[in-house]
Amino acid sequence: MPRDPELTAYLTRFAGQDEVLARVERETRLLPNAGMLSRPDQAALLTILARMLDAKTAVEVGTFTGYGAICIARGLADGGRLTCFEVSEEFAAIARRNLEAAGLTDRVDITLGPAVENLAQLPDTPHIDLAYVDADKTGYPAYYDALVPRLRPGGVLVLDNTLLANRVLAPEDERAKTMAALNERIAADDRVESVLLGLSDGVTLARRREP
Numbered sequence: 001m002p003r004d005p006e007l008t009a010y011l012t013r014f015a016g017q018d019e020v021l022a023r024v025e026r027e028t029r030l031l032p033n034a035g036m037l038s039r040p041d042q043a044a045l046l047t048i049l050a051r052m053l054d055a056k057t058a059v060e061v062g063t064f065t066g067y068g069a070i071c072i073a074r075g076l077a078d079g080g081r082l083t084c085f086e087v088s089e090e091f092a093a094i095a096r097r098n099l100e101a102a103g104l105t106d107r108v109d110i111t112l113g114p115a116v117e118n119l120a121q122l123p124d125t126p127h128i129d130l131a132y133v134d135a136d137k138t139g140y141p142a143y144y145d146a147l148v149p150r151l152r153p154g155g156v157l158v159l160d161n162t163l164l165a166n167r168v169l170a171p172e173d174e175r176a177k178t179m180a181a182l183n184e185r186i187a188a189d190d191r192v193e194s195v196l197l198g199l200s201d202g203v204t205l206a207r208r209r210e211p
């Protein structure tokens with residue numbers, strides 16, 4: 001969803017964007033799919049969440065050029081690791097370069113391929129502290145089903161674009177219907193406590209309840 005450029009610039013000032021992230025943003029803006037970039041304020045929230053959760057194990061589904069991955073990786077606890085799932089070889093290569101420039105290659109792996117198949121390879125135990133889902137929208141129900149059982153108690157799943165440009169209010173197309181149904185399912189899911197924030201294009205936080 002487009003946002004007022006003046007407001008975006010103002011919010012970016014308060015998002016702790018350093019030169020590394022500013023360069024990633026500048027270079028990503030030159031790509032045809034620039035609209036997929038996570039917004040600086042939203043990505044900064046990921047750093048803070050990772051720190052609050054003392055995250056040692058984090059997952060990102062949909063990495064693009066690595067802006068969000070850099071922000072998550074920066075918030076990890078000592079020895080923490082972020083596993084990214086990205087289907088595009090081209091974007092994965094750009095993300096790897098950007099993570100290297102940020103000095104974060106020691107703590108981030110990018111797994112190339114369709115996320116749903118690769119998520120199934122993760123250990124079945126509840127071990128994930130923080131997960132960020134920001135990929136193909138019709139895949140969200142499968143990502144949710146794969147990730148919630150793997151969240152440790154108190155772990156948090158963040159889903160981006162859960163408002164889908166407000167189309168969930170009166171869903172007509174398949175993506176909007178899928179997202180609207182998932183929003184209802186999350187709200188009714190006893191395993192998590194959740195909130196759908198009106199930030200960016202809708203950001204849902206789902207926290208795994210203690211047993």
Ligand SMILES: C[S@@+](CC[C@H](N)C(=O)[O-])C[C@H]1O[C@@H](n2cnc3c(N)ncnc32)[C@H](O)[C@@H]1O
Nearest residue numbers: 036037038062063064068086087114115135136
């Ligand atoms: C909105 S962008 C991600 C933005 C990124 N999180 C950031 O911080 O800038 C969505 C990404 O998901 C990837 N993607 C789409 N379908 C996917 C799938 N089935 N598995 C893994 N990645 C996928 C796209 O190639 C794209 O890079």
